[in-house]
Amino acid sequence: MGCLSHDGVDDGYELTTLASALANVSDGAWTVGALVKFADLGHFSGIAYLLTGAGAGTTEAGLSNSSTTNGPIVDVNSGYPFGDTVDISSTANPYMLVCSKGAGAVAPRIGIKLGVGGSWVHADSVGGTLADQVAAVQLQIGMWEEGDFFEGHLGVIAFWEGAMSDGNKEALDDNWRTSDWWLSAHGQPEFLMEFNVAAASVVDLAGNASSLTVIGAPTLDAGETLNSWNFDGTGIAVTPAVDIDVTDHPKYLMAGRSTV
Numbered sequence: 001m002g003c004l005s006h007d008g009v010d011d012g013y014e015l016t017t018l019a020s021a022l023a024n025v026s027d028g029a030w031t032v033g034a035l036v037k038f039a040d041l042g043h044f045s046g047i048a049y050l051l052t053g054a055g056a057g058t059t060e061a062g063l064s065n066s067s068t069t070n071g072p073i074v075d076v077n078s079g080y081p082f083g084d085t086v087d088i089s090s091t092a093n094p095y096m097l098v099c100s101k102g103a104g105a106v107a108p109r110i111g112i113k114l115g116v117g118g119s120w121v122h123a124d125s126v127g128g129t130l131a132d133q134v135a136a137v138q139l140q141i142g143m144w145e146e147g148d149f150f151e152g153h154l155g156v157i158a159f160w161e162g163a164m165s166d167g168n169k170e171a172l173d174d175n176w177r178t179s180d181w182w183l184s185a186h187g188q189p190e191f192l193m194e195f196n197v198a199a200a201s202v203v204d205l206a207g208n209a210s211s212l213t214v215i216g217a218p219t220l221d222a223g224e225t226l227n228s229w230n231f232d233g234t235g236i237a238v239t240p241a242v243d244i245d246v247t248d249h250p251k252y253l254m255a256g257r258s259t260v
Contacts, residue, residue, distance in 0.1 A: 001196050031160040035226060037226060049140050071088050074099060085123050095112060108130055156181065158181050176228065179232045191208055
């Protein structure tokens with residue numbers, strides 16, 4: 001099945017209709033989770049953000065990878081990087097990144113794990129405290145304010161209301177599958193998206209983000225499995241109904257019916 005590959009030049013996604021449950025994630029305590037595999041670490045890579053404003057917008061909550069600090073950064077306001085213990089240095093295996101911010105003016109906190117067999121590392125931001133922001137009007141994935149495009153493979157992106165504990169962050173890798181994110185002990189995410197389908201077909205499984213615009217041409221890479229991640233995400237989003245002809249099914253022929 002694989003997952004979507006992004007060129008680091010102009011590939012990304014914008015969702016511009018947000019239900020209040022998702023829009024309000026950014027105005028207090030929040031958590032963002034990402035399963036990603038980097039192809040290049042030589043430039044800033046936006047991963048996922050809630051933003052205000054139209055077009056490029058202004059980031060309010062989310063996560064990037066910084067080529068300056070060689071690690072994750074909450075690129076909101078002046079930016080909130082993390083210490084050297086959470087450096088991102090591998091392009092061979094996927095990273096699970098889960099960043100949270102508590103209510104009020106507090107330092108964001110990151111949990112990071114490399115590959116299915118890696119160990120978790122947790123650290124607070126070294127960039128000071130981040131105040132509560134405001135409600136969002138759009139969500140961007142694979143970029144930061146329509147720039148800093150992500151280069152590599154996206155697997156899963158999620159946003160939760162509230163600051164997730166270290167223990168609950170670590171539980172997201174228990175079975176190496178998306179459904180553990182939906183069923184997190186922290187609570188169900190307000191946004192959950194898998195990137196194992198064609199770019200135009202990605203959908204918010206929580207049903208809180210729509211009006212999708214695909215920027216560039218993300219490509220489905222059948223050979224990339226992200227260490228055999230199980231894309232079994234659950235949520236309220238359903239596959240559209242498909243018209244089928246059942247008039248030749250034995251059940252209906254025996255009943256003498258020609259329609260359902």
